[in-house]
Amino acid sequence: MRDKKDKEKTQITDDPVKNFEKWKRKYNKTKKRVKQVQKTTKKRDYEVERETIQKLVNKYSEINPKEAVKFSDFPLSKKTLKGLHEGQYRQPTEIQRQTIGFALQGRDVLGAAKTGSGKTLAFLIPVLECLYREQWTAMDGLGALIISPTRELAYQTFEVLRKVGKNHEFSAGLVIGGKDLKDESEKIHRTNIIICTPGRLLQHMDETATFHASDLHMLVLDEADRILDMGFADTLNAIIENLPKTRQTLLFSATQTKSVKDLARLSLKNPEYVWVHEQAKFSTPATLEQNYVVCELHQKVNMLFSFLRSHLKKKIIVFFACCKEVQYLFRVFCRLRPGISVLALHGKQQQMKRVEVYNDFVRKTSAVLFATDIAARGLDFPAVNWVLQFDCPEDANTYIHRVGRTARYKEGGEALLVLLPSEEKGMIAQLQDKKVPINKIKVNPEKLVSVQQKLEAFLAQEKEQKERAQRCFVSYLRSVYLMKNKDVFDVFQLKLPEYAMSLGLAVAPRVRFLNKAQQQKSGVMQDNSGAAGHESEDELKSFKAQLKGEQSKSQSSQSEEEEEEEDDDDDVDDDEDEDEETLKPAALLCGFNEEDEDDQKEQDLLTVKRKDVFNINEESQDDDEVNKQHTSGKQDLPECIICLNANYTLHLHP
Numbered sequence: 001m002r003d004k005k006d007k008e009k010t011q012i013t014d015d016p017v018k019n020f021e022k023w024k025r026k027y028n029k030t031k032k033r034v035k036q037v038q039k040t041t042k043k044r045d046y047e048v049e050r051e052t053i054q055k056l057v058n059k060y061s062e063i064n065p066k067e068a069v070k071f072s073d074f075p076l077s078k079k080t081l082k083g084l085h086e087g088q089y090r091q092p093t094e095i096q097r098q099t100i101g102f103a104l105q106g107r108d109v110l111g112a113a114k115t116g117s118g119k120t121l122a123f124l125i126p127v128l129e130c131l132y133r134e135q136w137t138a139m140d141g142l143g144a145l146i147i148s149p150t151r152e153l154a155y156q157t158f159e160v161l162r163k164v165g166k167n168h169e170f171s172a173g174l175v176i177g178g179k180d181l182k183d184e185s186e187k188i189h190r191t192n193i194i195i196c197t198p199g200r201l202l203q204h205m206d207e208t209a210t211f212h213a214s215d216l217h218m219l220v221l222d223e224a225d226r227i228l229d230m231g232f233a234d235t236l237n238a239i240i241e242n243l244p245k246t247r248q249t250l251l252f253s254a255t256q257t258k259s260v261k262d263l264a265r266l267s268l269k270n271p272e273y274v275w276v277h278e279q280a281k282f283s284t285p286a287t288l289e290q291n292y293v294v295c296e297l298h299q300k301v302n303m304l305f306s307f308l309r310s311h312l313k314k315k316i317i318v319f320f321a322c323c324k325e326v327q328y329l330f331r332v333f334c335r336l337r338p339g340i341s342v343l344a345l346h347g348k349q350q351q352m353k354r355v356e357v358y359n360d361f362v363r364k365t366s367a368v369l370f371a372t373d374i375a376a377r378g379l380d381f382p383a384v385n386w387v388l389q390f391d392c393p394e395d396a397n398t399y400i401h402r403v404g405r406t407a408r409y410k411e412g413g414e415a416l417l418v419l420l421p422s423e424e425k426g427m428i429a430q431l432q433d434k435k436v437p438i439n440k441i442k443v444n445p446e447k448l449v450s451v452q453q454k455l456e457a458f459l460a461q462e463k464e465q466k467e468r469a470q471r472c473f474v475s476y477l478r479s480v481y482l483m484k485n486k487d488v489f490d491v492f493q494l495k496l497p498e499y500a501m502s503l504g505l506a507v508a509p510r511v512r513f514l515n516k517a518q519q520q521k522s523g524v525m526q527d528n529s530g531a532a533g534h535e536s537e538d539e540l541k542s543f544k545a546q547l548k549g550e551q552s553k554s555q556s557s558q559s560e561e562e563e564e565e566e567d568d569d570d571d572v573d574d575d576e577d578e579d580e581e582t583l584k585p586a587a588l589l590c591g592f593n594e595e596d597e598d599d600q601k602e603q604d605l606l607t608v609k610r611k612d613v614f615n616i617n618e619e620s621q622d623d624d625e626v627n628k629q630h631t632s633g634k635q636d637l638p639e640c641i642i643c644l645n646a647n648y649t650l651h652l653h654p
């Protein structure tokens with residue numbers, strides 16, 4: 001028996017063909033069996049994704065912000081991490097480190113950190129992760145809402161979202177005034193992430209039948225205090241009433257004000273307060289050098305011109321109190337040809353123009369942007385060297401936001417505040433209270449270049465220009481008059497004839513509201529003071545918003561296109577309104593040849609500045625040579641405008 005078995009065995013091993021066939025049969029049988037098992041156990045893609053999500057969520061409770069050195073130390077989706085990596089964001093900033101964990105865990109967050117410290121990603125990352133976790137699709141409609149105070153900030157946030165969220169499949173929309181409402185209405189219900197200004201969003205909530213926010217998971221209020229300051233409190237309340245209570249809310253700002261705390265109380269549930277720089281010695285970035293000069297009102301235009309002439313290779317933002325000042329001074333500075341490109345950004349421009357100017361200034365390496373406070377918050381222009389505050393800011397918070405346009409994310413920057421003698425004491429005390437380190441430097445009036453005669457000549461040539469100068473004059477006075485803090489702002493201390501002359505006007509225009517106020521002040525109109533010119537708090541707020549070209553509470557139900565066409569009543573005798581859009585486009589963007597400029601001048605100023613003398617080298621200016629108008633004229637409309645519209649409901653996915 002044993003012999004037989006041995007023989008068979010020997011036979012098989014001896015016949016390789018048979019041997020192979022037997023092996024093949026066995027192999028095929030096993031393969032079939034494995035395939036069968038695989039078929040029954042193979043998971044669908046969505047199941048794998050769900051498991052991945054669950055694994056990430058399980059790690060949420062273990063997040064330790066102190067140990068998060070890289071973004072990948074947080075349990076974030078591969079898609080978000082890839083977007084961050086491609087956007088060159090490797091390590092989280094302090095505010096990101098401290099808030100992302102709470103936000104992922106579903107907590108409401110009130111986050112405050114200095115300007116330029118990276119608050120945008122601190123809320124965009126949780127927004128993306130929230131929708132990813134929910135496996136949100138186009139069919140699910142609105143999942144996250146980000147409300148910004150200005151169109152520019154909304155646009156910028158939208159661009160950052162497109163960058164870091166491009167590997168996700170969500171749709172995102174920019175819902176701001178100045179765009180086609182009908183077109184928006186058709187797409188808005190299919191949009192997963194909306195970035196908007198409050199007025200426009202409420203308009204959709206009221207008028208667009210298909211739009212609802214009942215499934216909203218996350219609300220972000222960026223620069224919340226500004227939204228309130230602009231008179232949007234009622235609009236915001238109305239919006240919040242339309243949102244589900246189960247949502248998560250994140251609220252961010254660089255400054256903590258009472259209104260933010262009030263808003264937080266109303267809109268956040270048991271929030272985590274993250275105030276990154278609470279213990280910091282200063283409230284502004286350490287890399288920012290801050291100085292102020294005291295200058296008479298009638299010398300301010302000369303000083304600005306002189307400053308620009310000595311900083312031709314720099315990127316500068318100049319802040320003004322009101323639109324009319326920006327409009328007038330922008331035009332005359334273009335004609336004065338300081339030797340640097342001059343751009344203007346304010347709320348009375350049409351939206352296309354605003355985006356065009358914004359992108360133009362982003363691209364330029366040296367230029368000066370004349371702006372109202374619409375550019376003060378959140379805007380992240382790259383490599384701004386200087387912020388010059390031509391007019392005193394309303395308060396220390398506005399100061400902090402304005403100077404925050406430079407010295408962003410570890411970069412250096414300089415800030416110069418121009419104060420009238422009557423503003424110095426009150427404003428500096430406020431800044432010290434807010435832990436702003438600022439030094440006084442001096443202006444040497446004899447060294448200033450006077451442009452008064454040139455302005456007079458321009459006004460003599462053009463009636464329109466003269467009217468603009470008058471409106472600038474009145475509008476500035478009104479802005480001072482409407483300021484709440486009378487310790488800083490006193491319109492009656494201003495030397496009006498000198499100020500008018502410094503704008504190129506031969507005589508100071510008659511300012512009706514000021515005359516009335518003066519009479520009231522001196523008691524002449526005591527009997528009928530209630531009827532004549534007394535403004536309530538609300539009216540003051542509304543006026544202020546109008547001055548800056550922003551939409552106020554009372555206007556929030558209007559379309560923002562209307563806002564662009566209206567103009568503030570300046571109480572100037574000649575009431576004819578200006579229409580910016582009638583100007584030739586080429587006149588709106590001025591470029592100058594900067595090639596022939598003398599670097600030395602800048603050196604002089606910087607060296608001298610440290611010696612406390614504002615020294616301008618008048619002799620070395622050669623107007624004809626330096627102020628050659630840029631030949632390129634108006635640029636093509638930036639691509640972003642097309643993207644902006646085209647991407648309205650386009651997937652973030654490329």
Ligand SMILES: Nc1ncnc2c1ncn2[C@@H]1O[C@H](COP(=O)(O)OP(=O)(O)OP(=O)(O)O)[C@@H](O)[C@H]1O
Binds near residue numbers: 089096113114405408
């Ligand atoms: N983790 C990061 N790594 C590298 N750069 C970053 C990071 N986070 C933000 N930045 C950059 O820092 C700059 C400032 O960021 P951001 O605009 O978010 O600041 P902010 O705190 O919102 O400022 P503001 O208070 O003025 O609105 C931007 O240019 C941004 O690209």
